[in-house]
Every structure is written in C-alpha cells, then in structure tokens.
C-alpha cells in the first residue's frame with residue numbers, strides 16, 4: 001500500500017515538472033517578443049547630429065581613431081601638421097571600416113587595399129568615391145564631430 005502511494009507521488013512529481021516546464025516555456029515565448037520590442041526602441045544617440053571625439057591633446061599627430069556618430073562609424077584624423085579632420089569610416093567600395101595608417105600617412109582600407117588621402121579622396125585601389133566628410137569644430141580643447149549639411 002505504501003509502495004503504491006510512493007508510485008503515485010512520483011508520477012505526480014513528473015507530471016508537475018512537465019506541466020511547469022511547459023508553462024515556463026509558454027511564458028518565455030510571450031515575454032521574449034515584448035522584451036525585444038521594448039529594448040529595440042531607438043535611443044537618442046542613434047539620431048545624434050554631433051559627438052565628442054575626445055580632446056585635441058589625446059589625438060597624437062599622424063594618427064586617427066574611429067568613433068561612432070549615431071549609428072555611423074567616423075574616422076577622426078590628426079595630420080602631421082596638426083589639422084583635425086573627420087570622414088565617414090565606411091569604405092566607398094564594399095563598406096569595410098577604414099583605418100589610419102601612420103606609416104603611409106593616409107587612410108587605408110584593409111579589405112581590398114583601398115587608399116584615401118588626408119582629404120578623404122580615393123587615390124588608389126578599388127574605392128570608387130571619396131569618403132563622406134564630417135564637420136570638425138574645436139570647443140575649448142574638445143573635438144566635436146558633426147554631420148556635414
């Protein structure tokens with residue numbers, strides 16, 4: 001009799017586990033799309049028109065760095081003469097992200113060996129167009145990069 005009761009208890013436990021597992025799966029399948037929807041609301045930075053690229057002193061002459069302006073990568077360069085310029089970091093060939101090559105003293109795309117001069121003009125390799133320029137303003141010691149109008 002006691003053995004019969006244990007069997008029932010064990011069976012009930014298994015049914016409970018299956019039932020709760022199913023309910024948990026259902027709850028997750030309902031909650032997941034709601035959470036995805038709520039977290040996909042664009043933040044204010046995505047539509048930003050300007051961003052700080054750090055300070056003038058942080059960027060060494062003959063160097064560059066890639067920052068984000070909204071959802072766009074932007075390469076900010078400081079020439080050997082100390083001029084600060086910014087361009088879209090998206091290569092005009094097949095959209096790889098370009099980088100600054102201090103040994104060449106210009107912008108380079110590693111994907112297919114594309115070269116751009118310090119004005120963003122395509123000078124060698126397959127890129128068909130110059131890089132889109134961005135506006136640079138110095139506020140105090142801070143580099144502010146903005147979308148060009």
Ligand code: FES
Nearest residue numbers: 091093094109114
């Ligand atoms: S993607 Fe830049 S050279 Fe091809």
